[in-house]
Amino acid sequence: MEYKENALCYEDYCTLRESVGWLLFSKEQTQKALINSLYTIIALKDSQTVGMGRLIGDGMYYTIVDIVVQPDYQKQGIGNKIVNMIIEFVDRETPVGGRSSIQLIAEKGKEAFYEKLGFKIIPHEFCGSGMRKVIRK
Numbered sequence: 779m780e781y782k783e784n785a786l787c788y789e790d791y792c793t794l795r796e797s798v799g800w801l802l803f804s805k806e807q808t809q810k811a812l813i814n815s816l817y818t819i820i821a822l823k824d825s826q827t828v829g830m831g832r833l834i835g836d837g838m839y840y841t842i843v844d845i846v847v848q849p850d851y852q853k854q855g856i857g858n859k860i861v862n863m864i865i866e867f868v869d870r871e872t873p874v875g876g877r878s879s880i881q882l883i884a885e886k887g888k889e890a891f892y893e894k895l896g897f898k899i900i901p902h903e904f905c906g907s908g909m910r911k912v913i914r915k
Contacts, residue, residue, distance in 0.1 A: 779821055779828075779856060781863065786818035790827040794846040816840070817867045819860045823851065831860040833867065840868050842882040861895050883908065 788809055792802055802808070812818070814834070821829030829847040833840055842864055847856045865880065872878040884892050889899055900908045 779823055779854075779859075781859060782820050782822065783863075784815075784818050786812060786815070786820050786827075786830055786832065788812060790820060791830065791844070794827065794830050794848065795844070797848045798846055800846070817864060819863050821847070821851075821856045821860060829856040829860055831857075831864055833864050835868075837871065838876075838878060840878060840880045842880060845882075857891065858895065861892070865895070881908070883910065 788805070791808060791812060795802055803811070811834075812832075815832045816835055817833040819829075819831045820827045828851040830844060831842065831846075832844045833842055835841055842861065845857055845860060847854075847860075868878050868880055880897075882892065882897065884897075893899065898905075900906070
């Protein structure tokens with residue numbers, strides 16, 4: 779398996795989302811989101827993109843989004859490697875004396891995957907419930 783940083787393209791993004799049954803965003807939104815990503819990772823097998831992950835944020839607060847591995851390639855450590863590469867990026871970007879917070883919203887049933895990587899389910903002793911609002915047009 780080969781991993782490439784900051785090489786995620788629109789076509790691979792859409793193909794991977796569709797492979798796991800996720801809805802697509804408009805082409806305009808998706809292209810803007812990819813351009814504005816702080817960091818992306820793709821996993822390649824025989825020159826085919828089989829996994830991806832994106833990081834967005836402002837240098838203090840980060841959000842991991844779009845962790846997708848094609849179903850035929852799941853449970854092979856690809857998602858684990860992608861998330862760990864994203865965490866390593868944030869670690870490199872966090873200055874001495876600084877503090878960074880990484881959040882994500884796990885797909886239902888995938889919480890244990892992220893717990894193994896050190897994420898805590900919210901609420902917990904320091905945080906209330908995670909929340910979100912979706913706007914559709």
